[in-house]
Amino acid sequence: MSEERRLAVLRAIVEDYVHTREPVGSRVLTERHGLGVSPATIRNDMAALEEAGYIAQPHTSAGRVPTDKGYRLFVDRLAEVRPLTSPQRRAIETFLSEAIDMDDVLGRAGRLIAQLTGQVAVVQYPSLRLAGLRHLELVPVGGARLLVVVISDAGRVEQRFLDVGVGPGAEPAVVAVDAPAGPEPDPGALDEGTLSELRARLNAAAAGKGLADLPTAFARVVSGVDAALAPLARGIADLVVDTLGAQREDRIVLAGTANLARADMRFEQGLSPVLEALEEQVVLLGLLTELAAEPVTRVGGGVGVRIGHENRLDGLAETSVVASGYGGDGDTVAILGSIGPTRMDYPGTIASVRAVARYLSRVLPG
Amino acid sequence: MSEERRLAVLRAIVEDYVHTREPVGSRVLTERHGLGVSPATIRNDMAALEEAGYIAQPHTSAGRVPTDKGYRLFVDRLAEVRPLTSPQRRAIETFLSEAIDMDDVLGRAGRLIAQLTGQVAVVQYPSLRLAGLRHLELVPVGGARLLVVVISDAGRVEQRFLDVGVGPGAEPAVVAVDAPAGPEPDPGALDEGTLSELRARLNAAAAGKGLADLPTAFARVVSGVDAALAPLARGIADLVVDTLGAQREDRIVLAGTANLARADMRFEQGLSPVLEALEEQVVLLGLLTELAAEPVTRVGGGVGVRIGHENRLDGLAETSVVASGYGGDGDTVAILGSIGPTRMDYPGTIASVRAVARYLSRVLPG
DNA sequence: CCTTAGCACTCTCGTGTCCCGAGTGCCATC
């Protein structure tokens, strides 16, 4: 009863099951795969594998199906990395290179992964962290609201609203956005001239500064302006620092959701839990981040795999997540991946995810 | 056989079927709704309604189900507008007012509609059209690429990449983005000083100009700069005009996709076609635009309804779309709506869509 | 000690039958 053959049997079971998505029995195993032994022998091996928890049978007298643990072993030790074909590589190159801006690049990356893997793709937006301020723009919009546009050194653009409450007295209060529906104050309250001067000062102060130096630089501006303007200036400064410093990793795009509904994707619990989990972007992001930071599960060049119940999310108990970090200058600034049923083509999915991640890393601004 | 009662019967059938999602028979119709007549009488009316094509029976000896035509009549003549409760209104106000930027507002609007209607929400991004240029920013990123950030008067922000091929000779060519993976040219090619001067000139030229005047204003700048810079300047100018002028209505957000998978949403054809249709954003946008421009189907204050096969998309044959335009200063700049099974709560959906659309119209920069 | 053939056993799944109930259409009556 060679250990080696048992692993071969497990591999055969996984590959066959992934392909046919039917429980696989001892007979077809000997027929379709070139193990040169009889069904009875296989049965012994299968009994041992089942004992060890790598496979299970849905009911007596059905074939065997890999368990999460079985897939794990397969991914860690049995799967051979299968590089993409060169037409595939070329398709990636050309499709992604047609993107017109960063949003478009990430959107295309998502659709591409969805297409290549036939599953759902998740792409996280690169975080702003650690970036300096490139330019600050102030745009007054309707009444007492200000649109603050922050452009970081890394080329990322963020926009925020700021409500400027204009009191009648000495101290105009800068309030959080909580009642934009209230009665509109005097629309002329934000004077264009003042605003552009303020913008110029803030931009000048920020020029060339890293995130660490911004607060002090801004503080100097705030104390330098007219007393009536100070609260406004402080409000803007706070907002900018906040925006740049925040771990704004909270935006992700999904693609290929329709793949979930394909007939060959029967989920035991239906796909409601899966779709719900995908809509919980915050939790999903947590999962991805965790996954990318986990060297243990890494296989094949920075790609992490989470199988079935290894995902903490109940909704994803029947799915596996294959993810990889990507980022301009080598280190990870964001994550992208593919989600599909535990019964998925791991080598193929891993190859696709890795290829796209590498392309993005090469092409995005560092 | 009063015409009036027949319509009452149709209304009762629609309401009952929407509620129970089971074919409704003559008996329960007399019991649950207060029509003071016997089942036999109802049967006569139902026969007439079926003859006229408003209802149908799935098979002999099942109750009746409304047809698309029946729903249409219901929506046009029978549905009473049911205003939202005031807690609902308040919920909308507070939830939307917590948004921090425009992306967030639209994202929240989508989630809100999904939540209120229990269906899928679609929100189109406001188009940039007709907006003037507020500010232009140039950020060099990796090698010979330039990030061009365009901020419109309406507060919308767009970003585009521009590849700047730096030839050795007299004429640096500005090329389209098609080979970002090529060998990187000299990183110093884009001189920071030149760039900021160019930016200053372009911004100065654009100040206060509407879209119509921009090309000429830019042309003057292009002819004014150093000959070596002219192609670059022209490239940027073209890109900006292009970005502002393009009918950039091609971005939409979806929310509540998970609702489709709920048990009470059985689609005859499965939900694959529906999900696929939703992923075809271009076509979907076409549908929405068409819908908003169609005064005939309008009911209840600018809200349009498309029922079942009225949608040209095959994938949406079993669904209805309820949509409304929204926009800052009264006229429609974009569209939002809700998509669900033809058997949906039309009055409730219409009320929710309209409420959110009105809120957005009030709050967004005009 | 591992492999193999044989065999009895178990379970799922598809098929066929039957019956019940819901709902209808029609006719005669009020």
Next chain:
DNA sequence: GATGGCACTCGGGACACGAGAGTGCTAAGG
């Protein structure tokens, strides 16, 4: 025109049955 009565139809659940697939176990062979 509304109603009560009645025969008819059809879907769907309950049940039984057999076929087929796959197993575990045991005993024999290398």
